[in-house]
Each structure stands twice: as structure tokens, then as C-alpha cells.
Amino acid sequence: MSLDILHADIDSFFASVEQIEHPSYRNQPVIVGADPMNGNGRGVVSTASYEARKFGIRSAMPISKAFSICPNGIFVKPDMSLYSHYSERVMNIFKKYSPSVEQISIDEAFIDVSGVSKLFGDAVSIAQKIRDDVKKETSLTVSVGIASNKACAKIASDINKPDGLTVCPLGMERDFISDLDITRLWGVGKKYADKLRNIGINTIGEIANRRCEEIVSMFGSNGFRIWMLSNGIDGDSVSESDEIKSISKEYTFQEDTDSAELLTSTIRSMADYVTRDARRHLLRYKTVSIKLRFSDFTTITRSETLSEYSDDYITAKKSAEKLLRANASFRKIRLIGLSISNFSDDVQNTLFEDTEKRFKTDLLIDKLKLKYGEKIGRCGV
Numbered sequence: 378m379s380l381d382i383l384h385a386d387i388d389s390f391f392a393s394v395e396q397i398e399h400p401s402y403r404n405q406p407v408i409v410g411a412d413p414m415n416g417n418g419r420g421v422v423s424t425a426s427y428e429a430r431k432f433g434i435r436s437a438m439p440i441s442k443a444f445s446i447c448p449n450g451i452f453v454k455p456d457m458s459l460y461s462h463y464s465e466r467v468m469n470i471f472k473k474y475s476p477s478v479e480q481i482s483i484d485e486a487f488i489d490v491s492g493v494s495k496l497f498g499d500a501v502s503i504a505q506k507i508r509d510d511v512k513k514e515t516s517l518t519v520s521v522g523i524a525s526n527k528a529c530a531k532i533a534s535d536i537n538k539p540d541g542l543t544v545c546p547l548g549m550e551r552d553f554i555s556d557l558d559i560t561r562l563w564g565v566g567k568k569y570a571d572k573l574r575n576i577g578i579n580t581i582g583e584i585a586n587r588r589c590e591e592i593v594s595m596f597g598s599n600g601f602r603i604w605m606l607s608n609g610i611d612g613d614s615v616s617e618s619d620e621i622k623s624i625s626k627e628y629t630f631q632e633d634t635d636s637a638e639l640l641t642s643t644i645r646s647m648a649d650y651v652t653r654d655a656r657r658h659l660l661r662y663k664t665v666s667i668k669l670r671f672s673d674f675t676t677i678t679r680s681e682t683l684s685e686y687s688d689d690y691i692t693a694k695k696s697a698e699k700l701l702r703a704n705a706s707f708r709k710i711r712l713i714g715l716s717i718s719n720f721s722d723d724v725q726n727t728l729f730e731d732t733e734k735r736f737k738t739d740l741l742i743d744k745l746k747l748k749y750g751e752k753i754g755r756c757g758v
């Protein structure tokens with residue numbers, strides 16, 4: 378065991394990109410998310426700049442609440458293609474320092490630096506080099522946690538945000554995390570946290586002090602992992618291959634809708650977005666799922682697993698439209714989502730020439746879109 382796992386996380390990523398692109402936004406509270414519509418907007422905050430966080434604005438907060446707290450803030454709609462571009466630049470810097478980079482979201486990745494110390498020095502110097510390079514090349518700041526395992530590195534990167542570098546000392550994993558709140562533990566969300574607080578567990582150390590069986594009886598197989606993590610033990614290795622489990626997109630309508638036209642055009646643009654993302658990662662999907670939240674907040678997800686792997690837009694679009702027709706049932710819809718999953722990263726799996734051609738066409742369209750913006754259309758779809 379040695380200190381060679383880094384978790385690197387870009388600070389307030391979307392908001393920081395906006396501040397870099399728009400100098401007048403700097404040092405201002407910037408809130409990236411849904412349109413606040415003068416306080417009547419729906420949907421949530423995606424990212425708040427640190428200046429906005431001083432007002433108490435947080436990710437996932439309703440945008441209407443953010444607006445009431447900070448009506449003079451700068452509210453910006455997300456520009457995903459711009460953020461993807463920045464993300465790629467940052468990930469490429471990570472990859473300069475190690476062949477083993479596992480990207481877990483648009484703005485964070487694990488980097489295994491075991492085996493590159495002869496080239497770049499110990500984990501701390503590599504982390505500092507990465508942080509310097511990112512700042513110099515993109516103006517973004519990155520917080521890095523260093524530990525002997527992924528779970529502790531992820532916790533460490535979050536401790537001194539923004540622009541932090543935090544080491545979880547070797548052999549001290551259990552003590553390092555024990556006083557922290559349970560929600561800092563990877564995999565403990567609000568639901569699990571509520572259950573744990575109900576039995577008087579508030580810190581990670583208090584999980585570790587319980588018997589493993591007790592935690593397993595509460596959460597099943599997840600319980601074992603949570604108990605192990607609470608003891609600072611994580612055997613998961615950094616791997617590129619299982620980096621992405623699904624690619625999804627959701628949208629909350631400004632007003633609940635049953636317009637077939639609006640629903641269809643929305644699901645089509647989502648199919649375009651998610652399949653484009655899949656192709657960029659050279660992933661082929663086999664399952665298409667839609668999520669519908671009705672005006673009474675009941676939510677359903679419906680999936681279709683295809684007979685073969687696919688990478689293209691049309692297949693996802695057709696499947697999603699079919700699921701939508703079968704499940705919309707004339708009720709008004711508040712939120713719609715689409716995801717593709719069940720990936721194979723074996724691109725060589727392209728069996729038919731016509732699939733190959735379509736793949737190339739889609740890739741070409743992606744490139745054109747990057748160059749000329751979103752207005753490039755697809756004929757006949």
C-alpha cells in the first residue's frame with residue numbers, strides 16, 4: 378500500500394468556466410442552472426460560484442430559491458458543449474502524468490500515479506504539477522486529494538476546497554475520515570443518511586464502530602461496502618474501462634405539458650446529446666431508458682434493451698419515442714429524461730458496413746457541430 382491515488386476535482390466547474398469566458402462575471406455571484414424567470418423559474422441550480430455560495434446557494438437548490446436569496450446574482454444557462462471542451466483540456470493534462478486516469482464525471486477523475494514516480498516525483502509533487510498546469514493552461518483551479526485508496530482520496534479532495542491539496546496520511550485512513558459527517562462517505566446519500574441518523578449515527582467513525590452485520594442488515598450488499606469504506610478500506614482500483622455506466626440528460630419543462638410535439642422534440646435533442654457523448658467516448662449502448670415525472674410528481678422509468686449494441690442517434694431516438702408513446706398516457710409531464718447504458722467499449726464490434734458508415738457520419742456531424750455550433754441539422758429525422 379502506498380500513497381498513489383489522486384482524486385482531482387475542478388472547483389465550481391461550470392461557474393468558473395463562465396467567469397473565465399466573461400471577465401465581467403469575475404468576483405461576482407454566478408449561478409449556472411435553470412432560468413430563474415424572476416423567481417418563477419423551475420428546475421435547479423447546477424453550479425454556484427464561490428461568491429454565490431457565500432449567500433448560501435448550493436447545487437441542486439431550486440432556482441426560484443436561489444433567486445430569492447440573491448436576486449442580483451448573474452444567472453446563466455449551462456453551455457454543455459463549452460464545458461465539455463474545457464473538461465477535455467483538463468483531462469488531457471491529467472493524462473500527461475499517468476496512463477491510468479478514470480474520469481468519473483465531467484469535472485473529476487481518479488489518477489493512479491503508482492509507477493510514474495521516477496518520471497514525475499512523488500504523489501504530492503505530481504498533484505502540485507497538475508494543479509499548476511491546469512491553472513496555467515485553462516485558468517481553472519483543481520482541488521486534489523491524495524490517499525492510498527479511491528474513497529479516501531475523494532474525501533480528501535473535498536476537505537480544502539477550493540484550490541486545495543490534501544493528503545490522507547498512509548496508515549491513518551480510518552482516523553482521517555472518522556470525525557467527518559456520514560454524507561461525505563461515497564455512496565451515502567440523503568436516504569441512507571436519514572436511516573443512519575435515526576439510529577444515532579452521524580459521523581463516519583460511528584459507522585466503523587458498529588458491527589459490520591448491523592450495517593449489512595440495514596443496506597444489504599451496499600452495507601458491506603459502506604462499512605468497509607467507513608474503516609478507510611477501499612479495494613477498488615483506478616480503471617478506465619468502467620468509467621461510465623450510463624449517459625443521461627433530463628429536462629424540467631417551464632410548464633407541465635402533454636404536447637406530443639414538444640415531448641418528441643425534447644426527447645430527440647436528448648437522443649442527439651447522449652449518443653454524441655457516447656461516440657466521443659467510443660461507447661456502444663444496448664439499453665435505452667426514459668424517465669417521466671408527471672405533474673403529481675409520480676415518476677416512472679421505462680427501458681428497452683436492444684438486440685444488439687448501437688452507437689447511433691436514430692436507434693436511440695426511435696427507442697425513446699416508442700417508450701414515450703407507450704407511457705405518456707395523456708398525462709401532463711413535468712420532467713423528461715433519457716439515458717443510454719449497458720455499454721460495450723469494443724468499437725471493433727462494428728459488424729456491418731452500413732453501421733460503420735452511420736457511425737462515421739455521426740462522428741462527422743459531431744465535429745461540424747463542435748465547429749459551427751448546434752444549428753447543423755440532420756436531414757430527414
Ligand SMILES: [Mg+2]
Nearest residue numbers: 386387389484
Ligand atoms: Mg467539481
